[in-house]
Structures are given as structure tokens and as C-alpha cells.
Amino acid sequence: MTEKAKRDTPEQEDFRRYCREWLATNVPKPPNFKPLKSGAEVATEEHLAYYLAWQRSAYDAGLVGCDYPTEYGGGGRTRCQLVANQEMLLAKTPIFPGVIGLGMAAPTIYFHAAEELKRRLLPKLLSGEELWCQGFSEPGAGSDLASVQTFAERKGDKWLINGHKIWTSTAQFATWMILLARTDRSDKYNGLTYFVVPIKSELGKSVTVRPLIKITGETGFNEELFDGLEIDDALRLDDVGKGWQVAMTTLAHERGAGSLTTPMSGGQGSEEKRDTSIAGFPLLKLAQQCTRNNKPADQDPVISDKVMQMLVRQVGIKQHRRLRGVSGLAEYQRFALQDKLLSTEYVQDAAAVALEIEGPSGTLSNFDKHAPDNGKWPLAYLSSFGSTIAAGTSEIQRNILGERALGLAKSK
Amino acid sequence: MTEKAKRDTPEQEDFRRYCREWLATNVPKPPNFKPLKSGAEVATEEHLAYYLAWQRSAYDAGLVGCDYPTEYGGGGRTRCQLVANQEMLLAKTPIFPGVIGLGMAAPTIYFHAAEELKRRLLPKLLSGEELWCQGFSEPGAGSDLASVQTFAERKGDKWLINGHKIWTSTAQFATWMILLARTDRSDKYNGLTYFVVPIKSELGKSVTVRPLIKITGETGFNEELFDGLEIDDALRLDDVGKGWQVAMTTLAHERGAGSLTTPMSGGQGSEEKRDTSIAGFPLLKLAQQCTRNNKPADQDPVISDKVMQMLVRQVGIKQHRRLRGVSGLAEYQRFALQDKLLSTEYVQDAAAVALEIEGPSGTLSNFDKHAPDNGKWPLAYLSSFGSTIAAGTSEIQRNILGERALGLAKSK
Amino acid sequence: MSESTTALQAPKDFGFNADALALKDIAETFFRENLPAHQLHQLVAQDSNLQNGSACRWDKNLWQRIIDLGWLMAAIPKRAGGMGMSAVAVAALVEQAGRAALPAPLIPTLGASYILSACGNDNADKALNLICEGKSFSYAASSQGGSWEHTDSEVILEGNKLTGTVFFVQDAQKVDYFLVNAKQDGEPRLVVVPANLHGLRVNPNTIIDLTRDQAYLEFDQVAIENSQIVSDPGQAVAALEEATPALLTLVCADMCGAAEWQLQTTADYARTRKQFDRNLGFFQAVKHPLADFMVAIDLARSHLYNAACAIDYEPEFAELYARMAKAAANDAASYGSKKSVQLHGGIGFTWESFVHIYLKRQLHSQSLCGDAAYQRQKMAELITKGEKNI
């Protein structure tokens, strides 16, 4: 903190002081439910009310959208969102519910929408008055995003939209969707156009939102059917046929690689002293408490060997993130590209080892009182496929690594 | 043996009796050197003299080429080579040096050469008077055999051959080579033509044979340079442009999937009582004799786990070959296609585990008196790449499995 | 072992004769017609609330048809009124049931029938008669820690009363009887207990696998009669050891069948799904794992039939081979289950897909009778123990 403060510009320094003061008295009380860790987890009206109130309050105080121009509802500051984010994290604030809007829609609108549209959409987006969702993936367009088939047909200065989007977080609460649609079937990449489309106002008419159930039995994603949704041409971003390029802006900001800092808060409910020591390595703890034929599992050398393999990977990932910043020792890009593959495969493999440690007890779900570690591991294993599949499958990650870091020929 | 004999046709029965009688008195004495296990291992003049004498003697007795018509030097029998092979194996005879000729060139010539050429080549091939080698692979044509670039240019009823062949066993002793050459650069598969070309008579003129040294430091393969070798059109097999189809006949017989049974002898020098029991599993024996930090390696549970993993694979391969013959329980083709991948990867992985068991002693070569198991494992590991690369790499094997056994789209 | 000294030489074809083939063919058709994957999904995956993971989801009518086909008594010797099929035939039957991920107590009942057959006394034969009459059984022996050994039961038999708790009992809500491993004076005894006996509490676990149920049984001074004790004094461990290879092969057969379903379903998806203008199967990142999965399945199946054949012909090797089979089946299942979900991409992550049902069943099966590392540890012990004979 002190280190960061040292490098502040005068504007940042002032703003940091302001934030700290405001936060000292304005962080809301913890909710009655278990605090959420991401806006994508918002599932009930109760969640929504609590977190929207917080976003609104932070927005009104100027902590959301600090770097956006004032005419779009922003704070008109320079590189101050970073400061607000740091201070909110320190103050252990609740999370923002409007993550898709703040992190993906806002920068895309900012860089690609017409002036009028920016003035119309951004203020309510920043305040949380209107929530957003993302309509990119389709049943037939997963890894190959550019193959989206949801079609927007031009009718004068209107567009008629038909199609099917999937894997949409919080669509049930969204007023708007950022939508990648096909406008020309003869050209894969140049046949795409980017729109913002109303969802909430069209529900039960030309738009259907259905919850998707995950492999774990939990909800959290939706799918949307568009059956002749008619929208104004004014809701188009950038030119017809430029959808792919606009989508790249969205994805860059999703990955944190965009030029605008996403407003982010959080930290609420995080435990004061999380055991991050090596002796506190979760699989080691688990092996110590589980038995294998009535002996402690950690004393089985084959189990211990696997636990240590995972520990080497876990520590390795931490050091990998440390090394990538050291010029002369690591190429940043080569390391950064590996991060998703490394961490998602680690989580999956660690959960698989946990199930091996648990043996028969690994059959028990989180709702069984006899389940070790409260049954988190079977669920963790199932959930892990979300990460190895979403946002570029592990297979796609290896393509990217081979192509961008090693210069191999494209596999597609 | 008795079981096999039961199913003999009358001709086979007579012939089996004849073979047994002849072999009772005509199996040569063991050589002064360690008996070879395959004709591809013939490396010295001494080897050559010994094995050629045996092939000649077996040929004269009618045990080689039994099923070829008499006009081509064969025995004119029906399905009798099988009988001769069985009896020679039982009698622990030496191997035949002319394996490429007998196993690959002969059936190809038989099915694709003009009548006159068959009469000219086959008798000396069968007797071993003329040895053969195979000129398919090239530096630029490995997995992708159809990309051979050795060019045969037509000059009236002559052909002028220029190019570079590689991975050729026993080329240094060969009189002839079966050669796959390009005759049309505009058509990959239909631009190939198949020839038989003289090697020995052209050495030092338009043909150069050079030994290749393997990763182990051993020889055993050669490469050949053709610098304007001129041959008669009469040495062509089948039509111009039909080379790929002719090559398929060769490869089918190489894999033992052809319609003609290859004359094969062997068994000489094989140990009477090879320990094939589970307790005699080589890696287990090795672990029992090696130490790991001064304790027997087989008592290290992590090492033991790896040894057992390999044992499961080894027994599995044996049972896999057993199961594939049981209709109702296994699809023969699906199982047969897996065999090469299974066995070559097993040999490689087993050798790697052996090196792990040996620890520092695994650094010692077969020429070091302190090496465990006479230093066979480092060599086995290095040699194993020959098998995972040659005759369709493991990668190609997985393509074949996915495409032929699972019906997946071709990867090329 | 030289050829001359062995009375029964293991046949090259595993003894897979016409009867076995007929049984396998009937089972294959039966499950294809009566329990295709979409029907299975309707049966077990209507409710996605994990909180209801203790529910018992099965089709009793289908089970009655299985009883009527006589499959419960497939492994029971003819002298005890059963079909007396070979272990190889039973394996082939169970493989088909596994391919359908059958939610029913077929494996527990077949397993109990092997244990009871090995007990070989009148009480045990009476229990076998119950199975022949269509009653289902489940063997209960596990400690709270989930021990895979036969001597770790925490139920006590004292003065003809059962006391204590036994864990990880399979399909406990479905079966009519439990075959309980209880300790009398520190020695295991096997006791047949009706599932509805007074003083016995069946406590369902909340589990991940949708095709099974599992429970722990609490015995509170449950009075039993001598006729319920099916193992002669001091003979329980021997009977259990004799039955162990069969218990292992039953689970393996189920896993091999399930794995083949996973392979074919994923290959089918790879043949039809398009990305980047190509069928998924074009990509070696899809093709090669499927090839490796197929190879792993076929290795496991080869072990499975070798083990089953050894039960029939070379019982002295049966445990070793059966443990190899379970190790191979576990390795195939863990690799293949993961790939079956991963290669389905997004749809594989949804509840509406069928692949998760098999993933969850395989995870559960992997823990039954010991995981791969445990089997390999036992193998090493067996080899060391029997060095000269193996």
C-alpha cells in the first residue's frame, strides 16, 4: 500500500485520500447470506438488491467509472479507477453486480459506439441502474467464436434478429446484452456485426431467457432465444461487418489486457488469516485427515508422492507468476499465455488427487455430513471442467501457446 | 503342434512329415558368433556366409518359397510355407538373411511384375543368391511416404534415376532394391512408379551406399544416393503412375497382412527356459537387485507402484492379443490396429522405468562392468525410439486408430 | 507351472462359449431397447438438486424384468438352484449393464451370490435360494474410513446380537437383504439381515453418483438367529478371499461397459460437431485422446476377461489378475471420463448432457473394491508372497 502510494500522481494521491475517507464510513454491513465473490454469482433478488445498492452508493461517491469522461457519467479522472479499486479491496467492500457491463460492455461501447449511444447507455451502466449480459457463445460456436450463426437481417434502418445464445451469466437480470451477430453468411470474419440489444423489455415477446443447469446441478448460466427481435440501427456498434474487431476489444478487456481499467471492488467476507503456508497445503491437510485402509492417507508413500507432485505445481504456478515480471529471466508474453492452462489444469488435477485421497468418502456430496472437507472436492472436480472448457479450452490454449510463443503453423 | 497338425490338409500333412525328416539332420551347427534374431541384423561377411548357406540349403530342400509356382523357382505347393515355417521354428533353425526379398520384394514382384521379370528375379531371390533391400523412405518422406521425391525420368525405353533413399537395412549386401520413385511431380499419389533397380552392380558408379549410425552408436541402416542411374523399362512393376498401389502390396506383406506367407525360419539360440512368469518380470528382477539409497529398490513403494503399472501393461498386451481372436468379445480389426502402438510404447516406457530404478547406475553403458542387467536398459531406451518412429510413428498410429477404428475425420 | 501339472488349462478363448455369447447378446439387446441414454437421463437426472442426492432413483419394473430373466442367479451354482454360468459369461452380462449405467442392485446381488457360494453351507445355500427367488442383496463390510479390507468391519456380533455401524453400503435402499460382515470375538462372520429388520437403521448418504444409492447401516442390539449366520466359524475370510476376484471383475465389467459408452458417445460427437469448418475429429487434440482412451479400454477388457477366465480355470491366479483388471479399469475410466466431458466442450458441462451421468458413475466405481494404487500394492504383496508359484 505504502509502496503503491509512493508512485501516485498528485491527482491519484488526492483521490486515494478521498476514497479512504469515504470508505471509512460507507462500507455496508455484511449481508444475511454468504457474501458472493463475483458478480457472475448473483442468483437471487436478495443478492441483487444488496449489491445494486452498493454499486449505486459507490458510483454516487465517484468510485465507479472514475476514468470515464463526465459526459458519459464518469468521473473524468486519469488512471484513478486503479486507486479506487485498490482502496475498495483494502476496505473489504462487497462486489459489484454489474461485472459484464463494467468490464466488457463499457469499454466496448466507449471505443466503438456512436456519441449519442454512449451518452444514453454508459451512465446507467456505471451506476448499475441497468445490468448487462454478453451474447457471444452459441451452441454451434464455442471454441470457434467466429462461426456464430445468430442472424441480424437488415430491414431499412431496423434489424431483425433470430438465433440462440448460450453460456450467459446473469442474463435473467440484464436490461441489455452485447451481441455478436452474423450479417453476411458468405464471409466468416467480415460477416459479423456487433449490437447492443434490449433483453428485459423484450422478455416474453421476442426474447426468451432460460437458465442452464451445470454439471454440478447448480445454475449460473442462461441461454437466450431470439425470435424476430427488431432493433434500431442506432444500436449497432461500429460498421456493419466489423463485429469481429469490436469483439476483440471486448475480449481484451475481459482478459484484463484492455486499455481501460475495469471498476472492481471486493474483499468482503474474505477470511482474515487464510493459511497459505506449505504445511497448510489443502491436499496435505486432507491426506492427514483421511484414512486409507484405516491408516492416515498421508503416510501412504504413493499418495504422498501425488500430494507432493501437486504441491510442486501449486508453488510453481506462484513462482511462474513471479518470474514472468523479471526481464532478463523471462519473456513476459510467453509466460502470460501459459497462465490459464497452468492454473485451470492444476485445479482439475488437484481435485482428482483429492478424490483419490478420499477414496470411498469421495462419493459423498457437499450435502452429506460425513464428507471430508465438507464435500468440496467432488464439486471442485466437476466445476473444474468449466474452467478447462470456458474462455478457450485447454486444447485451444495449447494451440495459442504453440502458435504465439513458438511460432508454429496455425492448426485451424 | 499336434493341434495344428490336426487341421493339416493331406498335402500339408505329407509336407510336414517331409520337413521334419529333413530338419532332423540338416539344421546347421550354431555359428561362432552370437546368433542373430533377424535378417535385418546381418552386419558382417561372416554373418552373411553362414546365413546364406542356410537359406540355400533350405531352399534346395524345398522349404523356401514352397507356395510359389515352380516356374519362378518355387515349390508349387498350396499353403505349405506355413508348415515349413512352423517346423523350422520348432527345429530352432538359423534365420534367413534375405528377409526383405522374401517378405516384401517377392510378393510384390509376384503380383505386379511382368512374366519375364518374375522368371528372372524370383528364383535367385528365393535361393538367397541375390539379396534385396527396400528403397521407400527418403529424408523428406517419412510419415508421409507418398511425398517421395527420388525422380525417374523417362528416356525412350530407359529411365534415369536421381535421388536419395534412407533407412535401408542390409543395402550394403543387396543386389537389388525395390524402389518407389516419382515420375510425375504434378500428382502426389498418381505420380509414383515402382521399379526394381540394381544396386551392387552400380556401386561406385551411379549408386552410393553409406551406412547410417543410429542414436545408440550402432549401424544397421543405410542411405543410398542415386546419381543418374539408368535402368531398363523392363524393370518397372505395373503401370507408370501405379507405384502407390504397388507399394501397398509391399506394405501389406511387411505387416503380415498380405495373401502370401513369407518364408521364415528362426529359433536358433533362443534360450530353452526363458522365464516368462510374473515373478520373473524383468523390471521386478531389476528392482530387486538395484538399491535406492542403500535399500532394495523394490521395497520403495513409489518404485514398486511403477513396476506394477508396467506389469499390468505387459500382461495386458498379452491378453489383448488373446482377446482379439475371440469373436463376440472383441472386434479383431480394432484390436489389431492397436498392437504396434501398445507394444512399442510399452517397450519405451518400461525402459524409462528401468532407468529410474537404476538411478545413477543407469548412466552406465553396456560396456561398463558395473552396469545392472549388463547395461541393457539405457540401450533399450534409446533403441525404443526406432520402434515408436519407424513403420508409422506413434502419432500416425493414433491417427489410424481414430480414423479406422472410430471413424473420425482424416487429420491430413 | 508346466502344462502337464495343470488339470484345467485356461482356454485361449477365455471359455467364452455359445452360452456366454447368447447371454451377452440378450443383455446387449435388452439394455439397448429398455434403457437408452435419454431414458436413463429421465430416470435419474430429472432432479438436479444435489441436496436430494440421497434419493433412490430406479425403475422397479425394469428390475423385475431382469429378475425374470434369471440374471440374479447367473453366477449361482446349479446345485444351489442357479444358472451356474461361468465368470466370463457373467462379466459379459455385467459389461452390458454397465454400458447402460443400470441403476439397480445387479452388481451387489451378483457379488453377494459369489460370497455365499464360497461359504458353502446350508445357511448360505438358503440365502442363495432367496436370490434365485428374485431377492436382492448387498454386502456390507466397510469401516467409516472406507477400508477395502475384509477384516475391518466395525459391526460386532455378540450373543446373537449385532451392534455397530457399517459404511458405504451400495444400493442399500434398493436391496431386500444385507450380507453383513460382523466381528465375533475379533473374527469376521457373515450374517444375512433383512433390510427391514427391526433395530436396523438404513441411513442414505447424499452422493454424487446419480445411478446408485449408498448408505450406512446402524445396528442397535439387533437380534439374529443362528440360521442367519452363513459362514462357518473361522471360514468367513477364506470365503471372502475366494470371492474377491469375482467382486473385482463385476466392478471392472461395469466400468468397461460404461467406458465404451463414453468412448462411442464422444466419438459420435467428434464425428458430427463442427468447429473451424471441420469435424472435431479432424483435430489430433480430439482424435488422439480418443484413440488412447480406446486402447485403455481394450487393455482393461483384456484384463477383465483374463481375470474372469482365471476364476473359472486358474483360481490360484484369479486374485492377481483381477487386481490387474481393476487397476487397468480405473486408469481407463479416470482418463476417459475426463476426456468425455472435456471433448464435449460447453455442452459437456451441462446437466442436460448425458456424459456427466457416466462420469459420476465411473468416479464412484473407481472407489469400489480399492483404487488403482491399492490394487498395485496388493499385486506386489501377492507376487512377493507367492514368488515361486506365480
Added chain:
Amino acid sequence: MSESTTALQAPKDFGFNADALALKDIAETFFRENLPAHQLHQLVAQDSNLQNGSACRWDKNLWQRIIDLGWLMAAIPKRAGGMGMSAVAVAALVEQAGRAALPAPLIPTLGASYILSACGNDNADKALNLICEGKSFSYAASSQGGSWEHTDSEVILEGNKLTGTVFFVQDAQKVDYFLVNAKQDGEPRLVVVPANLHGLRVNPNTIIDLTRDQAYLEFDQVAIENSQIVSDPGQAVAALEEATPALLTLVCADMCGAAEWQLQTTADYARTRKQFDRNLGFFQAVKHPLADFMVAIDLARSHLYNAACAIDYEPEFAELYARMAKAAANDAASYGSKKSVQLHGGIGFTWESFVHIYLKRQLHSQSLCGDAAYQRQKMAELITKGEKNI
């Protein structure tokens, strides 16, 4: 460990400062210019007869230039006349030497310098002076079975005479001195012995690795003087334990460098070689293993610099981190070596290819200071021992 109680906080950049960067850059250039792969091949692979595997193939002129650059004394503290570079800097240097598969006693000499520095007495400092003067050393401690422990030497020191045999001594034909671990009254002592001492027989092994030599040393009543004993009574094990993390990181650094050469060389082949009218790299069966190899290398390198940094800043964690690093380096090397040969296809199977030189060097390195399973076993022991502090 809270922040306030640690004097030296490990810096985020591993303490990789300008000096370290300069050393690394010089080394990189030096080896690129003086030992490209084709030159290495000429140096060590002229003779393909394995029977001559005991030959010592190296370039003494190149070694003299390395001495002149002062690299032998890189790790020696300034008080003993050395450069006093950080372990991180030394690791960066050795990584470059490993990338060139340098056939010379650089690692053994650097390793001995760490041990001698840990001994911290006048005799040891005199030995360090020898290194500063350009003399090379190799540490000798292994039993015939190849033990990786420091207390298993089979050489006896009795009445100032050395007797016995020590095995697996690295670069024994190249070095000027051995640092011998000998037992006096059952306790290890460290003794400096000139390689040409009377009564000492250096017996070269015939080995697979073409870039090293290895020998076993026979001592037959070899008289030594007190000044040759460099460890104080009862202090040898402590000194060796202090130096262990450095011994491990040296081998790891070499392996990471060699692995990067294997990766780049194979990627280069995949970028240029054509099959089926495509560059090899198009095929995921080539691309994905290379991606996985790269990830494994970068994980190993991350561990390497973490371990080296711990030597400099958090010595209480250094052994644990160094063992993690060796485990990771071994896993990366065994996977990558195999792929580097396999993906080269036929040419990778020939002696004229360069990849086998690195494959063989890596196989040798994997066995030094313990393999991956051994490191993990030690890790578990360290964590159990120091539960509260780690």
C-alpha cells in the same frame, strides 16, 4: 512467518540485479559464439563406438577461457577471494552453460565451492583459493549403489589414511582435485585430494552421456595431511546440508538450459519440416507436446530461481524449494527429451542429429542429486519435520 520477523525479505525479482543480468548476457554470448551445437557434435560425437564411452571429450582451451572469465569463482565469497555472486546469478550462468551442454567440470567445481564455503575454516579457504586460481574440483561421496545421501560414503579415513572406493564421481578425468566424503569413526569428514595423488586410482566408467565423464575412485591406504581435511570435526554434515540447495540448483539450471535448447531445436524443426504438405507444427500431435514441454520448462525455471533466491534470502526454505526445483526439472527433462527425439522422426534416431546428445545429457542429469520421486519424498519429510515453520 510474518513480514516483520524476517530480516531478509525475498525480493519479488529474485534479486536478479544488474550484475546477474550482465553475467547471464556474457555467458549467453560466450556459449553461442564458442560452442554452437554443430561444434559440440564435432567435439563429443566424432566417435560413435559406445565401447569408448569412457573417453574424456572436451576442449581444454575453451575451459581455460572459462577460467579466465572467473566463472569458477563466481560463487566463492569475496572474503575468500571470489566474486561473491548471488545464487541467482550463478544459476543464470549455469543455465547458459547447460543450454550449450558444456563438456567441462563447471558444475562440479561450482558445487565444491559451495561446500567449501560452508565449511568456513582455513583449510577450506585454502581450497577455495585453488579454485580462484583456476583449479577444478569434483565432490565424491556416492556408494556403489549410487546413494544420494551425504552419509553413505564407503571411503574410510583412519590414521590419516584414506581407504575404500567412491562411485559416480562426475568429470573425474577432467578435474584437478577431488573433495572426498570419507568416514572417520563413522562420521563424515571432507578431504581435499589432488587427482594425481599416489595410491589413488581413477577408474573411468563407460557411460551413455557424451558430454561428461564419470569414474569410481579407489583409495588404497592413501596418506593425507591434516591440512587436507577441510571440515571441522562433526561439522561436515552441516556444511553439506547448507550446500545441498546449491548443489541441486546447479543441476537444475543446467537441465533448464538444456531443455530450452531441446525445445527451440524441436520447434525449429516443426516450423520448417514438411509432411503431408504442411509444416509439422500444424499438427496438434506436434504442437501440443511442444506447448506442454514449454510450460514444464517454465515451471521448472520458476522453481529454479525461487530456490536460488531462497539460498540468498531465505536459507531456511532453500532445501525445500531446491528439491521442488529438481523434481520439476526432472519431470520437464524426461518429458521433453523424449518428445525432442520422437518429434524429429527418423532423423532424431540418427547419430548425426544433435538431439541425442542432449537426450543423453539430460538422462544423466536426472540421476544426479536424486530423481523426482526422491525429491518429493524428501519434501514430505522436510514438511513433516518443520511443520510449524514452513
